Amino acid sequence: MNVTVTINGTERSADVEPRLLLVDFIRSNLGLTGTHIGCDTTSCGVCTVLLDGTPVKTCTVFAVQANGRSITTVEGLKQNGELSAMQTAFHEEHGLQCGFCTPAMMLVGTALLEENPDPTEDEVRWAISGNLCRCTGYMNIVKAIQAAAQSAKEGASV
Amino acid sequence: MYPAKFDYLAPESLDETLSILADRGDEVKILAGGQSLIPMMKLRFATPPTLLDINRIPGLDGLTRTNGTLSIGALVRHNDVVKSDVAKANHTVVSAAPWIADPIVRNLGTLAGSLAHHDPEGDWASVMLACDGKVVLTSSTGERVVPITEFLVDMFSTSCQPNEMVTEVRVKAHSDRGGGNYQKLERKVGDYATVGVATCLELADDGTVAGAGIALTSVYAFNLKVTEAESLLKGETPSEELFKEAARVASQACDPASDSRGSADYKRHIVDIYTQRGLAESLAIAQGGQS
Amino acid sequence: MTTTAHKPHTSPEIGGLGHSRKRVEDARFIEGRGNYVDDIELPGMLHMAIHRSPVAHARIISIDTSAAEAVEGVIAVVTGELLAGYNLAWMPTLSNDTQAVLATDKVRFQGQEIAAVIATDPYVAQDAARLIEVEYDELEAIVNPMRALEEDAPVIRDDKEDQETNLVYEWESGDKAATDAAFAAADKIISLETHYPRSHPAPLETCGIIADVDSATGQTTLYMTSQAPHAHRTLFALVAGLPEQNIRIVSPDLGGGFGNKVPIYPGYVVATAASLVIGQPVKWIETRTENLVSTGFARDYYMKGELALSSEGKIVGLRVDMLSDQGAFFSDAQPSKLRAGMFHIVTGSYDYQAAHVTTRGAYTNKAPGGVAYRCSFRVTEASYLIERLVQNAAYEIGMDPAEFRLKNFIQPEQFPYTTPTGFVYDSGDYEAALREAMRIVGYDKIQAEKEQARKEGKLVGVGIASFTEVVGAGHGEDYDIVGLKMFDSAELRVHPTGKAILKLGVKSQGQGHETTFAQIVAEELGIPADDIKVVEGDTDNTPYGLGTYASRSVPVAGAATAVISRKLREKAKKIAAHLLEASEDDLEWETGKFFVKGDPESSVSIQDVAFAAYTNPPPGVEAGLEGVHYYDPPNMTYPFGSYIVVVDVDPATGQWKVRRMVAVDDCGVRINPMIVEGQIHGGLAEGYAMSSMQSITFDEAGNHLASSFMDYLVPTAWETPRFELGETVTPSPHHPIGAKGVGESATVGSPAAYVNAVVDALEHLGVRNFEMPVTADKVWAALETASNG
Numbered sequence A: 001m002n003v004t005v006t007i008n009g010t011e012r013s014a015d016v017e018p019r020l021l022l023v024d025f026i027r028s029n030l031g032l033t034g035t036h037i038g039c040d041t042t043s044c045g046v047c048t049v050l051l052d053g054t055p056v057k058t059c060t061v062f063a064v065q066a067n068g069r070s071i072t073t074v075e076g077l078k079q080n081g082e083l084s085a086m087q088t089a090f091h092e093e094h095g096l097q098c099g100f101c102t103p104a105m106m107l108v109g110t111a112l113l114e115e116n117p118d119p120t121e122d123e124v125r126w127a128i129s130g131n132l133c134r135c136t137g138y139m140n141i142v143k144a145i146q147a148a149a150q151s152a153k154e155g156a157s158v
Numbered sequence B: 001m002y003p004a005k006f007d008y009l010a011p012e013s014l015d016e017t018l019s020i021l022a023d024r025g026d027e028v029k030i031l032a033g034g035q036s037l038i039p040m041m042k043l044r045f046a047t048p049p050t051l052l053d054i055n056r057i058p059g060l061d062g063l064t065r066t067n068g069t070l071s072i073g074a075l076v077r078h079n080d081v082v083k084s085d086v087a088k089a090n091h092t093v094v095s096a097a098p099w100i101a102d103p104i105v106r107n108l109g110t111l112a113g114s115l116a117h118h119d120p121e122g123d124w125a126s127v128m129l130a131c132d133g134k135v136v137l138t139s140s141t142g143e144r145v146v147p148i149t150e151f152l153v154d155m156f157s158t159s160c161q162p163n164e165m166v167t168e169v170r171v172k173a174h175s176d177r178g179g180g181n182y183q184k185l186e187r188k189v190g191d192y193a194t195v196g197v198a199t200c201l202e203l204a205d206d207g208t209v210a211g212a213g214i215a216l217t218s219v220y221a222f223n224l225k226v227t228e229a230e231s232l233l234k235g236e237t238p239s240e241e242l243f244k245e246a247a248r249v250a251s252q253a254c255d256p257a258s259d260s261r262g263s264a265d266y267k268r269h270i271v272d273i274y275t276q277r278g279l280a281e282s283l284a285i286a287q288g289g290q291s
Numbered sequence C: 001m002t003t004t005a006h007k008p009h010t011s012p013e014i015g016g017l018g019h020s021r022k023r024v025e026d027a028r029f030i031e032g033r034g035n036y037v038d039d040i041e042l043p044g045m046l047h048m049a050i051h052r053s054p055v056a057h058a059r060i061i062s063i064d065t066s067a068a069e070a071v072e073g074v075i076a077v078v079t080g081e082l083l084a085g086y087n088l089a090w091m092p093t094l095s096n097d098t099q100a101v102l103a104t105d106k107v108r109f110q111g112q113e114i115a116a117v118i119a120t121d122p123y124v125a126q127d128a129a130r131l132i133e134v135e136y137d138e139l140e141a142i143v144n145p146m147r148a149l150e151e152d153a154p155v156i157r158d159d160k161e162d163q164e165t166n167l168v169y170e171w172e173s174g175d176k177a178a179t180d181a182a183f184a185a186a187d188k189i190i191s192l193e194t195h196y197p198r199s200h201p202a203p204l205e206t207c208g209i210i211a212d213v214d215s216a217t218g219q220t221t222l223y224m225t226s227q228a229p230h231a232h233r234t235l236f237a238l239v240a241g242l243p244e245q246n247i248r249i250v251s252p253d254l255g256g257g258f259g260n261k262v263p264i265y266p267g268y269v270v271a272t273a274a275s276l277v278i279g280q281p282v283k284w285i286e287t288r289t290e291n292l293v294s295t296g297f298a299r300d301y302y303m304k305g306e307l308a309l310s311s312e313g314k315i316v317g318l319r320v321d322m323l324s325d326q327g328a329f330f331s332d333a334q335p336s337k338l339r340a341g342m343f344h345i346v347t348g349s350y351d352y353q354a355a356h357v358t359t360r361g362a363y364t365n366k367a368p369g370g371v372a373y374r375c376s377f378r379v380t381e382a383s384y385l386i387e388r389l390v391q392n393a394a395y396e397i398g399m400d401p402a403e404f405r406l407k408n409f410i411q412p413e414q415f416p417y418t419t420p421t422g423f424v425y426d427s428g429d430y431e432a433a434l435r436e437a438m439r440i441v442g443y444d445k446i447q448a449e450k451e452q453a454r455k456e457g458k459l460v461g462v463g464i465a466s467f468t469e470v471v472g473a474g475h476g477e478d479y480d481i482v483g484l485k486m487f488d489s490a491e492l493r494v495h496p497t498g499k500a501i502l503k504l505g506v507k508s509q510g511q512g513h514e515t516t517f518a519q520i521v522a523e524e525l526g527i528p529a530d531d532i533k534v535v536e537g538d539t540d541n542t543p544y545g546l547g548t549y550a551s552r553s554v555p556v557a558g559a560a561t562a563v564i565s566r567k568l569r570e571k572a573k574k575i576a577a578h579l580l581e582a583s584e585d586d587l588e589w590e591t592g593k594f595f596v597k598g599d600p601e602s603s604v605s606i607q608d609v610a611f612a613a614y615t616n617p618p619p620g621v622e623a624g625l626e627g628v629h630y631y632d633p634p635n636m637t638y639p640f641g642s643y644i645v646v647v648d649v650d651p652a653t654g655q656w657k658v659r660r661m662v663a664v665d666d667c668g669v670r671i672n673p674m675i676v677e678g679q680i681h682g683g684l685a686e687g688y689a690m691s692s693m694q695s696i697t698f699d700e701a702g703n704h705l706a707s708s709f710m711d712y713l714v715p716t717a718w719e720t721p722r723f724e725l726g727e728t729v730t731p732s733p734h735h736p737i738g739a740k741g742v743g744e745s746a747t748v749g750s751p752a753a754y755v756n757a758v759v760d761a762l763e764h765l766g767v768r769n770f771e772m773p774v775t776a777d778k779v780w781a782a783l784e785t786a787s788n789g
């Protein structure tokens, strides 16, 4: 079946089997490998992207379901060639170690700040609780998302 | 892990969907949020020949309140409920929503799909059992509204016929003398309930219990409505003692299994504690007069 | 000397030791441009899927691959029989045992590899792998080591000629007679039996490989999730009989390792063999289930400990007996002389001279592994046992657990301290660390609050762990893995423009080597850290090394980096003398430049010197400013710390919640405090996971009950406690920069602190132990037992 998506602002199409998972479509057909795979049970969240702005686990969506929709992956976070506030904050606050969970964490953080520009620590922890990290103990991820909120308030783009 | 091959249909209208169901309902499987079905397909516990994706059907995502009834369309996601002001009309519903799965799964999974799936560890069925919800089943020949108790047949089985689909779930709004609550013990976010207890209360003008609902998750072969405990409450003046008695009855009615989530004795004990806590919370809301 | 502050000697622009320099590796990760094994696509690449045993112990009657072969897109199906033709059906383990690559005779654990499908598409490979049919004759599954050692237990390893029982090894350490004497004279004996449950490192990236064998040239390139690429190259050469110069292992970015990526797994060998035979690249990426059921388990130690106390409340002796569940193949990643790794560090942070440790390992019908999951070779189990024992000892003699520890600690002036099991602790100030943790947590206040809470029917617990770790394996005479001495290496090349490249034999999995190792060079040579590129993970381009695990990167490769930097500085001095027309003896070094004593104006920068090394070397001095150093550490390093956890327990449900987690770590000199703290956060979270929810269990039939993240529970940000960190700094006297390594301290030290806290909350009810993971139902059951008398 033909699938056409707008990914990070660019329209892309491919002919796929209905059973192709969206994560494999993004990684293999579109060659965007910043979206990862970490489990078989929809548990880890490292495959998360924004589908029409909403975080979803792409290991549990078929590529055909995304037909005609718009997707933002980590590769689309930069704006006008500049790192987003979220990306900068993850770097500044040491919010990543191995980097495997990082793209998903940043996307979920970005979606959170869209809805709630000034989240408390608990709200951040709750929002990222569908995403696992094995390296950081979450301390600096939470800090990074709050720091991004702070710099967005000061005018940076999330 | 990858699912087996299947054919994929994504009709763009309800009529088209219903006619597909009428023609070949036996071989198609409805795909709503996919948050139960796709994991099962990846494990190859489910290998449907054809998927019927209902996500492109307009009009199924309504979450509205009319005359004391909350209507939840088939495409209303768990997180739509979490974020909705309208859903606050039913306290049990709003209190359960944030505890379903995890925040990302909640963006896709639907309440109706959860009922249709009827996993005995699912939370929504208990909520609907406690609140006497109703399910709207639609086919090309019309619509029937069945009480939740008739809709849920056995674990992973419902009275939805091959030519039908769930288009809407209805549940009453609490009056300003009503309250409700969902208590869930989970080991971590994203875990199914070790024990879940849904409670729902309506008080009469004299402060006695006019209506009561109690249903349990994960402690029986299916979501268990504890009618005996419900009737024990009706007509009585709420008190700690009364709630204790209802909780005792609930903990006797369930039949949990010992597993990695806890021993049977433990789960029974949690049913007892959570029923008390849930009823107390429901009462506080009912007496606080919030709606 | 112990201090609580670190002051960098260099400016932030240089970025030497002590600077919280932001990580250079972040740039690619935050843009989604990390390069993990699964991200690599090669032309003509095929995909592999493995068919695994559904049963734990059975004879294989037949394997039918015909249906799989018939699937469109399937190129080949590999079985053990086929591999046997290449002498590859079995392979050696890291513990000098053998392991089946693909089973031929028997299956010995659920999830064991039986056959592999190679196909053009990963989906097709999995479709076909399901169609392989195997007929089994089931045998009794042995699911614990106690049963394994019973006389009538079936012998799991009947493939080994001299193996008549399920005993893997017997090993002891310490002095039995002295220990017996100490116990005979003791006033009180405290004993504890406990199981450190089976666990799994479960990095979020699973294991995988792309094997690319060029049939024309024999060049074999293996892109592999490897924490030890050089050692793996040698093992591949030995196992597959391939010429080592033709094997290149590339370990690209790793999505975490934690010990999981130390062993060589059957999947790697099969993919390589398949690529060799087919002549096309073959990719194999584990599913999470495969990861959890077949690769790299950790722990699973059944331990019995006894502590002998004098009437004054001093520890006078320790006796430990341990039985280990090794699974079906003994593949502990451990130094070969020490059968139970460094478990004999179990004597802990305390001063007494009699200890005796006996250990046995047994084969069972479970996955092999025995990896050091964020732990230096079985230190986690040891630290857990002694810290649980010490906590209980304090209760039994009615002393505050902190006071009991303070009374029994090895004192600062006793270092270097030889323990009764033969370790020589390099340095420590245990009292300082514990007092700092007590200060941060407000110990007296919190204890008073706990007493008050009890009166109100609430349950609060305070748990301490004052651990000593042993890391940095290790000196060549005692430490080797399959004969390879455990040195590590650094190659430093300073380019003419004064910029440098540092190549290492170790391999980061998220620890930030590209950032921190540049800081060591910056400190030693005054070249700004930003001007130094760090390269690792490609065996064609880096010097030989044993890899990253057991917190050994900084202790060993970090030392190698400092030493090679110093060697180059010596050479630089010769060149500087030439440039300044002064005698070498008259030169002084100050970060980044040499100057003539008494004449600071006459100076040359390290950059000037580097340029001269290539453009104007002194007569008789070799051109260039490059070198490589292999560092054989004189001793291990011994990081330590004190952790204090405060928990609130809900008496109605048994749920416990961490209110405070204070961690004071002393890992010697901190190269990059920010990264050190990140490592500690991660370890504290994993310690919390093990103590609260994460473990691998089996049923009676040997079925794996934690084969996905729905059952093998990894805490989310919601459950994970907040951490409060503190530090003391006691440099290692024998390490060139005084650093000790920190990657694992928190996983090693924290489980006992969490469990001690929950035990402490119920201590007044007579509770003395909880088995990990301490789930709410266990706590509730203990409360029930206590209230029922």
Ligand SMILES: Cc1cc2nc3c(=O)[nH]c(=O)nc-3n(C[C@H](O)[C@H](O)[C@H](O)COP(=O)(O)OP(=O)(O)OC[C@H]3O[C@@H](n4cnc5c(N)ncnc54)[C@H](O)[C@@H]3O)c2cc1C
Pocket (backbone or CB within 6 Å): A041, A042, A043, B029, B030, B031, B032, B033, B034, B035, B036, B037, B038, B039, B074, B099, B100, B101, B102, B105, B108, B109, B110, B111, B112, B113, B114, B116, B117, B121, B122, B123, B124, B160, B164, B165, B166, B167, B190, B191, B192, B193
């Ligand atoms: C990690 C994880 C954790 C979870 N934890 C929980 C939890 O704690 N509690 C909980 O309750 N659930 C949990 N779930 C399940 C989740 O809530 C699902 O969203 C829900 O069970 C199914 O809804 P869905 O819309 O995704 O249905 P789908 O997966 O699309 O469908 C499920 C079944 O219902 C049928 N179906 C769906 N919609 C209709 C319809 N309109 N008419 C007729 N049949 C229909 C489908 O054919 C299928 O058989 C979890 C899921 C995941 C992945």
Ligand code: FES
Pocket (backbone or CB within 6 Å): A036, A037, A038, A039, A040, A041, A042, A043, A044, A045, A046, A047, A048, A057, A058, A059, A060
């Ligand atoms: S890969 Fe783990 S949730 Fe998608």
Ligand code: FES
Pocket (backbone or CB within 6 Å): A095, A096, A097, A098, A099, A100, A101, A102, A132, A133, A134, A135, A136, C204, C255, C256, C510
């Ligand atoms: S940084 Fe490694 S998993 Fe999060």
